[in-house]
Amino acid sequence: MKMLDSLDLSHNQLSGEIPTSLAEIHTLGVLDLSNNNLLGKIPTSTQLQSFNASTYAGNDGLCGDPLPLCPEDSLRPSTTNPRENVNEKDDNIFSFMQEVVISMAFGFIFGFWGVIGSFILKKSWRNAFFSVLDAAGDWFYVRIVVFVSKCKRSLNSKF
Template structure:
């Protein structure tokens, strides 16, 4: 890698299947890294790389395609990936990545629907593959063409947590593959904002609730009509069209958390310890009979108490009467 750093004009670097079983170049190894200024495509796939995604990749400000699939990469998805200004294709499939999808990844400048993104004439990248025999075909004409388009592929990892609602901001995205992970919770309705989406795969996760209506009976006027049941299968708690698993009632997925909270509150009310109930009852009994019982048993106290009540009543009566007479005498 360091040998190639001096190639200032290099814009495509594919080393797929080259460094089998080695570790990713660490930040310590690339401490003086300042190369690949014009690199647009970097592929380190199919190499069984170990370790985490290194920070030095964040310096590739012109990078458009990053392919690290079919390795042994561990750790979380770094949030700085979402700050690369020109990145529009990310493939991390078939690794050992953990954690949640960082919200920053859902703000890739090249994929959000903003003036800087909408002005991109063609968010694609063509990569011709040359090959042949030096003696038989010294001209090395291209025999294969790879086409890269706006895509995020995180399939076959150990990513968990909810699918972030911010994913709806990636409005130029054409492929979203989250297959074979550990995502939980409901499918966010914001996915329906991805009107350019052509491929969606959420299968083999732990998703639950109702498939949003925008992804079930697909409107024929959008790209989303191409989704079928295979995009959602492998989620036993998921229901609704296009799956055969019918929901018990509409909006079950949306209301699931509220129902759970209400159930917990109801259970809490029914599980109030008897200690507190008995304390309240005992306090009432002691307070009530402590006063009334004393008046019933002790004749002197009873006479003094009621005499006091009568005196107060007489004084109130006299005050009210005098006040009324004074008001009447005023001209």
């Protein structure tokens, strides 16, 4: 049994504690002990703690890493990260959303108010901006009129 690669004992109505001999199978890559009647603490400092919590789901009597702490462990200060049991994917999405909101706030403050504030405070900048905008509008208008007249001329010459 020491060369076992995968072990699925789910839905077998197993009861009692997880045997420590199971922790001695170092080649075990997949384990499923879910939906049984197991109880007690998952053996500590073993490979069994490296599996996901779903490996032990449906065993209401089990506790210890990666599941919630056992009652006797709650009396001692925890040496692990309290956010360790939080789903990492949800945590990353939450921090990403925080970063997006913060970036949008800074972008609005510096971008929008930087431009509008400068136009409000500096009349010369405001006049220069709108004269450039008028010149660009006039340039586009002339380009469009020339293009339309060329198109009309080429259509008239074909017929």
